[in-house]
Amino acid sequence: MTLNLDAHIPEGPLADKWTNHKFDLNLVAPNNRRKFEVIVVGTGLAGAGAAATLGELGYNVKVFTYHDSPRRAHSIAAQGGINAAKNYRNDGDSIFRLFYDTIKGGDYRSREANVYRLAEVSNNIIDQATAQGVPFAREYGGGLDNRSFGGAQVSRTFYARGQTGQQLLLGAYQALARQIHLGTVTLYNRTEMLDLVLHEGRAVGITTRDLLNGEVSSHSGHAVLMATGGYGNVYFLSTNAKACNVTATWRAHRKGAAFANPSYTQIHPTCIPPADEFQSKLTLMSESLRNDGRIWVPDAEADNRAAADIPEDERDYYLERKYPSFGNLVPRDVASRNAKTVVDEGRGIGPLNNGVYLDFGAAMERFGVDTIQERYGNLFDMYERITGENPYEVPMRIYPATHYTMGGLWVDYNLETTVPGLFALGEANFSDHGANRLGASALMQGLADGYFVAPTTLAGYLADWLGTDPVPIDDPAFTESHTETQDRINRLMSINGTHTVDHYHRELGKVIWEDCGMSRNRAGLERALVEIPQIREQFWTDVKVPGDPNGWNQSLEKALRVADFMEMAELKVRDALHREESCGGHFREEHQTAEGEAQRDDENFAYVAAWEYGGEDIQNDAVLNKEPLEFDNVSLTQRSYK
Amino acid sequence: MSNMLNLTLKVWRQDGPDTAGQFQTYKTTVADDASFLEMLDYVNEELIEADEIPISFDHDCREGICGSCGVMIDGRAHGPQKGTATCQLHMRQFSDGDTIEIEPWRAAGFPIIKDLVVNRAAFDRIIESGGYISVTTGAAEEANAIPIPKHAADAAMDAAACIGCGACVAACPNSAANLFTAAKMQQLNMLPQGQAERYTRSNDMVERMEQFFGSCTNYGECQEACPKEITIDFIAMMNRDYVKSQLVNRRRLGEKKVG
Numbered sequence: 001m002t003l004n005l006d007a008h009i010p011e012g013p014l015a016d017k018w019t020n021h022k023f024d025l026n027l028v029a030p031n032n033r034r035k036f037e038v039i040v041v042g043t044g045l046a047g048a049g050a051a052a053t054l055g056e057l058g059y060n061v062k063v064f065t066y067h068d069s070p071r072r073a074h075s076i077a078a079q080g081g082i083n084a085a086k087n088y089r090n091d092g093d094s095i096f097r098l099f100y101d102t103i104k105g106g107d108y109r110s111r112e113a114n115v116y117r118l119a120e121v122s123n124n125i126i127d128q129a130t131a132q133g134v135p136f137a138r139e140y141g142g143g144l145d146n147r148s149f150g151g152a153q154v155s156r157t158f159y160a161r162g163q164t165g166q167q168l169l170l171g172a173y174q175a176l177a178r179q180i181h182l183g184t185v186t187l188y189n190r191t192e193m194l195d196l197v198l199h200e201g202r203a204v205g206i207t208t209r210d211l212l213n214g215e216v217s218s219h220s221g222h223a224v225l226m227a228t229g230g231y232g233n234v235y236f237l238s239t240n241a242k243a244c245n246v247t248a249t250w251r252a253h254r255k256g257a258a259f260a261n262p263s264y265t266q267i268h269p270t271c272i273p274p275a276d277e278f279q280s281k282l283t284l285m286s287e288s289l290r291n292d293g294r295i296w297v298p299d300a301e302a303d304n305r306a307a308a309d310i311p312e313d314e315r316d317y318y319l320e321r322k323y324p325s326f327g328n329l330v331p332r333d334v335a336s337r338n339a340k341t342v343v344d345e346g347r348g349i350g351p352l353n354n355g356v357y358l359d360f361g362a363a364m365e366r367f368g369v370d371t372i373q374e375r376y377g378n379l380f381d382m383y384e385r386i387t388g389e390n391p392y393e394v395p396m397r398i399y400p401a402t403h404y405t406m407g408g409l410w411v412d413y414n415l416e417t418t419v420p421g422l423f424a425l426g427e428a429n430f431s432d433h434g435a436n437r438l439g440a441s442a443l444m445q446g447l448a449d450g451y452f453v454a455p456t457t458l459a460g461y462l463a464d465w466l467g468t469d470p471v472p473i474d475d476p477a478f479t480e481s482h483t484e485t486q487d488r489i490n491r492l493m494s495i496n497g498t499h500t501v502d503h504y505h506r507e508l509g510k511v512i513w514e515d516c517g518m519s520r521n522r523a524g525l526e527r528a529l530v531e532i533p534q535i536r537e538q539f540w541t542d543v544k545v546p547g548d549p550n551g552w553n554q555s556l557e558k559a560l561r562v563a564d565f566m567e568m569a570e571l572k573v574r575d576a577l578h579r580e581e582s583c584g585g586h587f588r589e590e591h592q593t594a595e596g597e598a599q600r601d602d603e604n605f606a607y608v609a610a611w612e613y614g615g616e617d618i619q620n621d622a623v624l625n626k627e628p629l630e631f632d633n634v635s636l637t638q639r640s641y642k
Numbered sequence: 643m644s645n646m647l648n649l650t651l652k653v654w655r656q657d658g659p660d661t662a663g664q665f666q667t668y669k670t671t672v673a674d675d676a677s678f679l680e681m682l683d684y685v686n687e688e689l690i691e692a693d694e695i696p697i698s699f700d701h702d703c704r705e706g707i708c709g710s711c712g713v714m715i716d717g718r719a720h721g722p723q724k725g726t727a728t729c730q731l732h733m734r735q736f737s738d739g740d741t742i743e744i745e746p747w748r749a750a751g752f753p754i755i756k757d758l759v760v761n762r763a764a765f766d767r768i769i770e771s772g773g774y775i776s777v778t779t780g781a782a783e784e785a786n787a788i789p790i791p792k793h794a795a796d797a798a799m800d801a802a803a804c805i806g807c808g809a810c811v812a813a814c815p816n817s818a819a820n821l822f823t824a825a826k827m828q829q830l831n832m833l834p835q836g837q838a839e840r841y842t843r844s845n846d847m848v849e850r851m852e853q854f855f856g857s858c859t860n861y862g863e864c865q866e867a868c869p870k871e872i873t874i875d876f877i878a879m880m881n882r883d884y885v886k887s888q889l890v891n892r893r894r895l896g897e898k899k900v901g
Contacts, residue, residue, distance in 0.1 A: 547695050
């Protein structure tokens with residue numbers, strides 16, 4: 001253990017910590033804010049929210065996205081909704097209950113103080129988005145509508161049809177556009193961060209590549225905020241957008257930022273099963289569908305009759321059977337694992353026997369087709385476009401797919417990483433979801449970090465640097481990073497091997513999915529630790545990146561990203577191997593209850609595993625640091641959704 | 643189970659904004675379960691392995707929501723299936739033996755970057771000119787303080803569904819961006835929160851739009867091409883608000899009744 005993992009959790013009772021902390025933090029006065037340059041990387045909910053808010057406060061902000069427009073960030077694809085503790089339904093919700101559900105849903109592997117703050121600001125997010133004109137669903141009386149989501153027994157999820165992420169992101173994007181118009185924020189689009197620049201141990205800038213002309217550039221600032229998303233595409237097939245990647249966080253990790261809990265990955269239970277090996281990505285069907293859809297498989301193995309021909313008494317509604325109180329609304333990890341179990345038993349359905357049914361027959365009988373169409377119409381249409389099957393007539397086929405990554409850069413209560421001046425927001429950090437994220441909580445966390453947390457805590461860091469200039473970009477700190485980045489590009493371009501980048505990405509994905517996916521065991525993880533370095537070696541000797549590095553080159557963009565996935569994958573498996581317990585999305589087959597549920601080991605593993613970069617031999621060089629998790633406000637129980 | 647399709651592709655290849663482009667012909671065989679972009683992925687894998695430069699195209703989420711993708715397929719923006727972005731178009735919409743012509747969006751407001759990739763920054767400039775409600779983070783009131791009739795919220799959502807892909811511009815004989823601009827503007831103009839800036843927004847967004855794009859002459863091709871099936875009713879509403887914005891004495895805006 002060589003890192004200082006002081007989380008800087010404020011003193012005082014849980015409910016007062018954030019209020020007290022805001023008062024205790026140093027401030028930057030309005031007339032001084034324009035003296036600071038702040039770099040924000042990423043324009044999803046967290047990045048766009050932070051950049052817009054910092055611009056409003058009066059800082060000079062530079063915001064970077066590899067997309068053509070900030071509005072394309074992958075937050076846009078979130079369908080189902082966003083949680084908040086408004087208790088508009090009068091069903092007993094509260095900030096404490098949202099906090100409690102999130103801690104429990106995360107299987108007691110997240111930090112109490114951070115999660116409580118998340119629940120606390122959740123209500124402000126709904127107010128903010130509504131004021132921005134986000135068209136949340138309404139009831140006839142004009143008030144905001146809510147629905148329920150997995151892992152909760154209250155209705156606290158706000159939504160905008162099946163496009164909640166899109167609408168919230170456009171709200172943040174439009175707030176950002178206003179600041180760009182006012183000149184407080186400068187937008188660098190089609191520009192990808194390829195390295196973090198450190199000066200005397202703190203983050204002072206980034207090295208980027210302009211995707212249009214290939215130019216490698218340096219950008220300097222007083223602080224760097226990374227809101228660069230998760231690493232789900234390490235699996236190749238996931239519900240993430242194609243460009244989602246780990247490069248920004250991995251490069252920061254290589255420069256000293258600890259990477260926390262890389263093994264924690266969420267496998268979303270309701271995605272469309274793969275159809276063939278040419279598949280480029282998997283499509284998620286919102287979890288909200290589980291409100292009205294019933295999940296089942298046939299009782300018999302390899303029962304290839306059409307769904308309609310299988311009589312009611314030969315169907316196994318296995319979630320309702322095993323978890324009577326939560327039924328189809330058990331948390332995502334539980335739903336996913338159970339789907340894997342029944343498919344592994346040979347009871348999978350569909351042409352490849354690789355799915356389970358999500359059936360709306362009963363709901364359409366109860367509420368009528370019109371109501372179901374109003375609730376889920378766009379999702380049903382999407383399903384039909386992809387599969388060619390009409391879900392109003394035949395049940396949907398679903399199967400779990402990688403969706404979200406709970407691990408990420410280690411941050412303290414201020415969202416600052418182990419590198420001073422480097423902050424990580426949204427999915428890029430590890431802080432709020434423990435070992436499993438509840439549905440409709442990703443949007444909440446992205447916006448909490450972006451709108452409310454980081455803009456406040458950043459001042460506490462910046463206040464110390466008042467009166468200093470950003471480090472000039474001709475400083476060796478910048479020129480060295482520039483040279484290293486250019487060398488990495490040149491090296492990839494000069495290999496000129498035989499296989500494409502996608503070929504190697506797919507190979508990596510197969511290993512990780514097989515051995516470090518929904519369920520893991522020692523033998524598989526050890527096998528992966530042998531295979532991943534081999535694939536990485538082959539990639540670096542035999543990959544083929546065509547075209548010119550000094551211009552538009554989508555193959556090179558991918559190659560740089562996949563190269564970093566190769567390294568990160570090894571750390572992910574290393575972390576999964578060391579965690580000798582099952583918790584949330586991390587299910588170790590050696591550690592389960594007699595009933596096949598995840599068995600935590602709170603005595604030995606109630607900590608955050610924060611890995612420190614040690615060298616190129618990732619699995620042997622990485623250094624484990626532990627931040628013990630203390631629970632003063634909830635008691636640790638075995639999760640039960642029965 | 644999937645069927646295999648033998649296809650001839652005529653794809654627009656162009657090195658850069660200032661170079662001439664031309665169609666190139668490729669032959670490929672793909673399963674009809676593949677998406678249109680997976681078909682292009684497959685062709686690109688073959689091109690790379692044959693030491694050729696792959697076809698550039700914009701794409702990201704591949705679930706029809708990010709708006710990154712979009713090409714002209716046989717002369718139709720996003721291809722033959724109504725209400726479907728290119729990434730969600732699947733090859734079962736085509737037949738064995740088909741020849742498919744693939745081109746970038748064609749509009750002066752969207753200069754070509756490379757092959758099928760165009761620059762749609764003009765859309766961002768339109769939003770920056772006024773496509774927002776000016777509310778500083780933290781300054782919002784309680785969300786349920788303003789009741790909004792369900793029908794109004796639903797209509798705002800119909801407009802807000804726009805993914806900013808640019809198909810409306812590509813489909814328009816005049817390369818007009820009225821459907822995009824109207825959808826973005828009317829989402830806000832229809833809501834109570836959007837009233838304070840309604841007429842400045844209407845004026846500013848229309849004038850910015852006209853710097854980049856052609857004029858609308860009500861062909862209606864845009865709503866046919868829109869992957870989110872946004873209707874041109876919003877254009878009529880935008881025109882009304884724009885005309886009003888020219889008449890309204892802005893100092894007296896606060897006296898106007900909402901709606």
